[in-house]
Amino acid sequence: MDTAERLIRSTQELLWDRGYVGTSPKAIQHHAQAGQGSMYHHFTGKPDLALAAIRRNAEELRAETEAILSAEGTAAEKISAYLHRKREVLRGCRIGRLAEDPEVMASDELRQPIQETFEWLHSRLSTLLAEGKERGEFSDTLDPEAVAAMLAAVVQGGYVLARAAGSEEPFARAIDGALDLLLSS
Amino acid sequence: MDTAERLIRSTQELLWDRGYVGTSPKAIQHHAQAGQGSMYHHFTGKPDLALAAIRRNAEELRAETEAILSAEGTAAEKISAYLHRKREVLRGCRIGRLAEDPEVMASDELRQPIQETFEWLHSRLSTLLAEGKERGEFSDTLDPEAVAAMLAAVVQGGYVLARAAGSEEPFARAIDGALDLLLSS
DNA sequence: GTCTATATACTGATAGAC
DNA sequence: GTCTATCAGTATATAGAC
DSSP states (O other): OOHHHHHHHHHHHHHHHHTTTTOOHHHHHHHHTOOHHHHHHHSSSHHHHHHHHHHHHHHHHHHHHHHHHTSSSOHHHHHHHHHTOOOOGGGOOTTGGGGGOHHHHHOHHHHHHHHHHHHHHHHHHHHHHHHHHHTTSSOTTOOHHHHHHHHHHHHHHHHHHHHHHTSSHHHHHHHHHHHHHHHHO | OOHHHHHHHHHHHHHHHHTTTTOOHHHHHHHHTOOHHHHHHHSSSHHHHHHHHHHHHHHHHHHHHHHHHTSSSOHHHHHHHHHTOOOOGGGOOTTGGGGGOHHHHHOHHHHHHHHHHHHHHHHHHHHHHHHHHHTTSSOTTOOHHHHHHHHHHHHHHHHHHHHHHTSSHHHHHHHHHHHHHHHHO
16 A cells, blocks of 8 residues: 555544544654655645545445445335444544534535535435335325434434443434334334 | 633633634633633643533533423423524534544543433433323334434434534424424324 | 743644755 | 655643742
8 A cells, every 4th residue: 555545544544533623644644654754745734635535534434325225125124224334333423523623614625525425315315215205115294305314413413422421322222213213103 | 700710611612612622721711811820720721621611511501401391391392392492503512512522532531521411311301201102292102212312313413414514404404304203103 | 810931742834855 | 755854833731920
């Protein structure tokens, strides 16, 4: 793996665990085993490298999610698979956590991949819900747009509750609560 | 207002907007119009002052929430009032955002008020749901613990989606989705 | 209680040698 | 491409005068 690639991957990990404000160039260089000079040769600075890493994290998250949502099954099965997907719950969401970072939110360029990822997810979930509703899997009164937002929020909020508790349990409970209501509605 | 009080209130605001990692003693002093010496006279350092500010933010959030949940009305009305409560959506949650801060999560002392606040909220919501269920307001199959976690998660995740979008809309949609399912279940 | 001086380490970068 | 040197500014304090 070349140096530029190691720098991007190291930054992906550090942004996931510490956010943008909490990640220094020095920490990135150390993690990537690259020198100061290498980093500034391949990237113009911290924002440039962070942007590459955020985009990569977004692409990877989207690909992993799409693999689950496009698998065989009913809409209800896909939604359930998405909610019960294998996750490092206590680590949080590599994309959602950046929505709490003041410098990411202050930069249109850094915020864009975050915004687009959630727009994509919302669109994907709401299409799926509409198809399931069409096939009679869900209540006739179900609002796909609202329920899609609710499902995305439950996952993001589940991470927050779990981290606050130091336990995966609140995440699992929140998912259960959402799925119970959706499937019994 | 005395200096110690100004320092605490300034730190409350800065932690809300920038988190612990993103807030420096210098920024606090400037916001509170207090000198370096004053800050270190009243508090032993940044963690000590932050702890006071986090506890204060937790107390205030809890008091505001309790006022809504203990008002007159059915369980469903109280839950709806809680979800539709006046919020600075794009600013995020003054407590939940700290669950994404690496240094707060690394310190048992700083994390404790965050953990306790969500434990209190979960307990309060789940009691309310159980009472409502008892009175026939909700489905017989409703699981109060799971739905309470789901509701807390929707609020926290709603903040994340709204900040990512730069718009309050996703928050409102997520709340609508949760409430629709709860009340039609 | 508040102020100024001082201190060590880190942040985020630039410059130029190799 | 990578390395070392250097830099202005900040982070997080401590010490001692007033």
